[in-house]
Amino acid sequence: MSVSQLIPWNRNRGNSPQPLARDARDPFVSLHREMNRLFDELWRQADELLPRGENAGMPAAGWPSVDLVERDREIVVSAELPGLQEKDVEVLVENGQLVLRGERRGERDDPARRIGERWYGRFERRIPLDVEVEVDAARAEFRDGVLSVSLPKSGSALARPVRIPIERAA
Structure with a gap:
C-alpha cells in the first residue's frame, strides 16, 4: 500500500x-x-x-568588555584587553563618546599549526558619555591586561539637581 x-x-x-x-x-x-x-x-x-579567517574568533560587538562606573565627580571605565600592551591601544574622547581602539598583532604564521582560534586584528569600541567631562584632566592606566580610564566630570555636570516647589494655582 x-x-x-x-x-x-x-x-x-x-x-x-x-x-x-x-x-x-x-x-x-x-x-x-x-x-x-x-x-x-x-x-x-x-x-x-560573519567574521572569517583571522577575525573568526572575535566577538562581533561589545569587545572589549567594559565596566562603566559613575561616581559623584568622575566616570571610570575599565576595559579587559588581555594580551595587549599600552602601545597597542589608543584612547580618545570624541563627540561625547569614549573611544577605545587598537590592534592585536598576530604572531608569525606557523605551518605546523593545526588549530587557530585566537583573534588578531583591529578593534574599536565607542562608549557614550551621558555627561560632559574634563577631557584635559582625563587619565588612563594599563595594568595586567585591564585599561582603566578616569574622566572627571565638568563643572556643569557636577551641579546638583535643585528641587522646584510646585505651587497651587489660584
Whole structure:
C-alpha cells in the first residue's frame, strides 16, 4: 500500500480538494515571493558579514568588555584587553563618546599549526558619555591586561539637581 492511498481524499478521486489558483497577480503569492526574496538577501548579507579567517574568533560587538562606573565627580571605565600592551591601544574622547581602539598583532604564521582560534586584528569600541567631562584632566592606566580610564566630570555636570516647589494655582 502506498502512502498516497492513506490520504483520505485520494481514495475517491472525485472528492479531492482543488488547489487554489496560484496566479502571479494574487497578492498572497506576490507577498510570499517577496518575503522569500528578502530572507534570501538577508541570509546572503549575514553570511558576508560573519567574521572569517583571522577575525573568526572575535566577538562581533561589545569587545572589549567594559565596566562603566559613575561616581559623584568622575566616570571610570575599565576595559579587559588581555594580551595587549599600552602601545597597542589608543584612547580618545570624541563627540561625547569614549573611544577605545587598537590592534592585536598576530604572531608569525606557523605551518605546523593545526588549530587557530585566537583573534588578531583591529578593534574599536565607542562608549557614550551621558555627561560632559574634563577631557584635559582625563587619565588612563594599563595594568595586567585591564585599561582603566578616569574622566572627571565638568563643572556643569557636577551641579546638583535643585528641587522646584510646585505651587497651587489660584
